[in-house]
Amino acid sequence: MTEPASPAASRWALPPHDDWSTPFADLLLQQLDLRPGLKILDVASGHGIPAFYLAEQVGPTGTVVAVDASRGQVASARAIQRDDLPWLRFECLDMRALPASFPAFQRITGNLSVMFFRPHRFEAVRGLLEHLEPGGQLVLTFPSLGTFxxxxxxxxxxxxxxxxxxxxxxxxxxVAERPSAEEARGWLERLEMERISIVERPLEVASGSxxxxxxxxxxxxxxxxxxxxxxxxxxxxxxxxxxxxxDLESMTPLIAQRCALSGWKRCNQ
Ligand SMILES: C[S@@+](CC[C@H](N)C(=O)[O-])C[C@H]1O[C@@H](n2cnc3c(N)ncnc32)[C@H](O)[C@@H]1O
Structure with a gap:
């Protein structure tokens, strides 16, 4: 078991009862260089895992823009936020086609995001890098090939x-269409990112029959x-x-592969 990266005392800690998003977000936070004052773009932000936690950590001198393609998800996240963390903004946008006028950030995160980069996953990652400042870090998670x-x-x-x-x-x-950890590494290498790190950690999922x-x-x-x-x-x-x-017995344990990919954009890119 990996230790949760978010301290329990945090008001916007990752929800401990979420058996899927939180374990992936834990892995994401373990890879992310997170500090006060950063400008972060969180893609496929859903209800705000980990956008709320990120916003709490960057503090009022930082910014978090969280984008999701679903109006419903954005509305739910805004309803949770109310007037808190005013430096956090939820927007309804397709992460595969961000407008050219969209700004660049020092970090880009996306928990459980890569599976929604279809159909052109490499192009989607390349598109995100256009909104990453030189010297900035990209960290994405997804259930990789081997899951279930x-x-x-x-x-x-x-x-x-x-x-x-x-x-x-x-x-x-x-099944074969699901990206593997190695395929993800290949994307970051083709994009000439630095300090590439790909980690995979198993996650057991419990289910009745x-x-x-x-x-x-x-x-x-x-x-x-x-x-x-x-x-x-x-x-x-x-x-x-x-x-x-x-016939649950023949399938248990049901194991998902949590994969986190991290890379840094070259300072001269
Ligand atoms: C599995 S959820 C993850 C949400 C959150 N990050 C979490 O960890 O709980 C994936 C989210 O991606 C969003 N999504 C799917 N396709 C997208 C796209 N092309 N652009 C932006 N968001 C997208 C969905 O609406 C959904 O909220």
Missing amino acids: DSLWQRIDQEMSRHGLTTERERLATH GQRFLQHPLLRGGFLDDAYECFDDARLADQVMTRVSE
């Missing part, structure tokens, strides 16, 4: 039992959906996924 492999293997086994060749091929494509598995908010949002999308026949999908969900 036991789940994919069990679904593949069940598909194979039903002779579902096309569905198996689609599943393999979905049956409907509790199929409706698990984390698995359903973004992981199981990929499996359902492999089927043309919804009834067959339900049949296969129900069988899988009732």
Whole structure:
């Protein structure tokens, strides 16, 4: 277990009851050079993990601009913020296409962000670097290739039992499409960043079986959906996924790979 990077006494500490965003954000904070007075851009900011904590740490001499493509997420984050931390601003923007007039920052962070850089992940990272000052640091996290492999293997086994060749091929494509830690390193190297560091840490995710598995908010949002999308026949999908969900033992422990990538933009870039 890694120690949380945020002290418990902090008013805007990462929420301890969040079993997904907080462990990824912990890893992000462990990589980030964070100090008072910094100008930070936080992308895919959602409800403000870790934007609130970052804003508290940079203090009133710093700035945090947090961007998310969803109006609903931005509205929720603003509702949580109310009049606190006035140097923190939530904006509704697509992180893959920030306006050229958007300023440059000393740090860019993005917790659970890289999976939303699709379809052109390298271009999305390159676009972000245009808003990073020379000598600034980029730190992004995402669940890397290897996440929930036991789940994919069990679904593949069940598909194979039903002779579902096309569905198996689609599943393999979905799984392979997830970026690996090494692919992420390649992006930062191509962008000639310095002091590149890529870390991966396992995270065990607990789930009940049956409907509790199929409706698990984390698995359903973004992981199981990929499996359902492999089927043309919804009834067959339900049949296969129900069988899988009732065989939790063969998939546990369910391990996600938390990956954090960090790099520094050259001073002369
Ligand atoms: C998994 S959530 C992470 C939120 C937060 N950083 C956290 O750790 O809880 C991903 C967020 O990315 C946002 N998002 C997806 N595509 C985006 C895009 N192209 N530009 C900006 N935000 C995007 C979603 O609206 C969502 O709030």
